Amino acid sequence: MDKKDFYPLLFVFLIIAIFPWLVGGNEYFISILIFLGINGIITMGLSLLMGYAGQISLGHAGFFGLGAYSSGILTTQYSIHPLAAFLAGIFLSAIIAFLVGKPTLRLKGHYMAVATLGFGEILFIVFNELSPLTGGPSGLSGIPTLTFMGYSLEGARYLYLVWGFVILLLLFSLNVINSRVGRALRAVHGSEIAANAMGVDASRYKVQVFVLSAVYASIAGSLYAHFVTFISPSSFSLMFSILLLMMVVVGGAETIWGALLGAMVLTLLPEYLRGLEDFEVLAYGGILMVVLLFMPQGILLGVRKLFEKKRN
């Protein structure tokens, strides 16, 4: 972790710690923050993949779904302990990410985008079709909530659990970024040919970061499953993959903090747009376009640049 990351991290930690008190235990606000945390985990992984390593994935909702369904299916149909199911989800996502990632990350730009899109869609179809296992389009219900040492982890406690993960993964990510591995990834992004010439095995690192981001998504998926206790394929569709992408791009792919900011913006926004159901899709498209046209580096860096300009 770099020096400049310490204070924001502390800030986040403190805000989360006092949040339940801040909102007087209001379940609705707490649940929004839980979703924010879950989305934040996925976007952090995506930021590593896209912002730092410079790759793209339009199918990450699939890994999110893998984590969710692994936790869901194993804990309901096979009565396996949630922790084991959680690890199983990670394992499954990692393996699939590896197998899919190896050939896909060799592709260039647009091809990679479409390949990941296609892959995400395939997973979506599988979630829908494998009814005996996944419950098909009508979904899977009865996923147990988590308990720890006799205490049921709901409400504010679940908030702490989710954000505990967020902070741990944030620390992990920041450490990776400021390390040999992080520099190798950024080198691949900066100039793949030079990275290879300096001994960085670009292909291997690309796959590694892809697998890592898939693991992040899977973790988020498991946390999601145990929170909402009912999951259905519609939550893991292309629309969600695109939404995730939007969070990363809008917030600023180049930094992890940007990704979190994006997650915040695009998790809170739907709450405001609740009333405008028909406009929802329209609004998303509109926001995305505006940001891309005027602040392509995302809000975080865009705003920072504005401040710098004013200073000069």
Next chain:
Amino acid sequence: MNERILQVEGLQKSFGGLRAIDLLDFTVVKDGVKSVIGPNGAGKTTLFNLITGIIPPTGGVLQFAGRSLNGLKPHTIARLGISRTFQNLELFGNMTVLENVMVGRHIQTVSGLFSAGLRLPGMRKEEREIKEKAWEELQFMGLEEKGVMEASALPLGEQKLLEIARALATQPKLLLLDEPAAGLNMRETGKLSETILRIRERGITIMLVEHDMSLVMEISDEVLVLNYGKKIAEGPPRDIQRNPEVIAAYLGEETGNA
């Protein structure tokens, strides 16, 4: 001192119908500066790309310190001890000057994803060493004042020096410089010449592709002349200067352009 570090035999590279490199044989002796010259399109950069594994040869053998380079990937070849700079600068524009050189230390270090993510003690020690060594190379190239600047903010001349610093950080046995003097003024070229000799003093063998003849003649121990992918001369600078075929090749290019 007559130890061969690079041996090329019967090297061939064809792009479709075009023979970029045509049955090329030469060797590079350890601890010297070998320049590769030739008219434009003679195949010089292609040769570098073949040596560093960016493109595969269509025929022939490349041997480095006893090992065959054929079919190896660029990053593997880098690990064997060959490093390079690029004709059209390939800096990591998204990183600082120091960070660019730090990437050069990649081969000499090992920390992986987990030790990085968890910031294990071994990794932290390695990070310090990486930073130290990177600073050393920056100092060697005279760039230490600009360490925290964005690499893309440097003027061209210094960007070229940065690429060399980065390549040096890999601790190569053989350093390939692809037109390092291109775009440099006379003063900068003088400094470059001096720098190359200092690199040689470190025990690093150097191969140089260049168009600047005075630079080539001044610092080279041996010169290899290519034309249309073939070797037309090889030897000490003075012999090359007097070689009628070499003169014809260059003059031919000039009359061709007239």
Next chain:
Amino acid sequence: MVALGFTMIYNATGIINLAQGEFVMLGGLIMVFCTAVLKIPLLIGFVLTVAVVMLLGALFERLAIHPLKNASLITLIMITLAASILFRGVAMFLWGKDPYGLPAFSGGQSIQLWGATLQPQIFWIFGITFLAVFGIGLFFNRTLTGKAMTACSFNPLAARLVGINVRKLVLLSFGLSAAVGAVAGAIITPITLMEYDRGPLLALKGFAAAVLGGLGSGVGAIAAGFLIGILESLGAGLISSGYKDAIALLVLLVILWVKPSGLLGSAEESQLKKF
């Protein structure tokens, strides 16, 4: 046909337009609007639909693509994605989420041919498709404008230097692609209906066909489209209709992984292109 649209834009700009599927969707839905609500006769409605979507395509290029000429790859992909969302949002707003149908272009009775029951619309689809392919092929290979378009994607700077108006051509390529998409949408709606969110799946399958046929080749695109359609139907019969869509996607993935230049494209060509 969707594949053809992809190929055209790719040929002119090197970009993959992820909103291509939306042009098809709009073609279908606007056509429905014309015939059902405005009660315009079929042919006029067809022309009108194509014109409107073509205009939308051009607008899209002008407003969204052109300003981002030098933007990064991710930004370009995102903007076509954003446009597709926008189009979908508008469609959802205007038409709601239900599927709509169109009356067949001619006659309503099925024809028996070689043991299979065919709807007459099929002949319209084949016919118009072949006409479109033929026309576009002629355009690209015979006319100056068409050849100029291909030049643009290889080297826009050189193209500009020899006097080709790259801006106009890129605009044209988008307009044409949109038009082709609209035609596709209009002619399949009588058989398969059309709803607001069919775009992405159509785009993916179309892209699969485009890649399979080789992204530079228009003929390849159409041929591949047919091939995929056949594979899909076979698959639907053999496995189950739910997985039908997955088949085209699987083909896409396999092709991208194994031979991204497609069956008819050339490996060298694909290496030369920017993406």
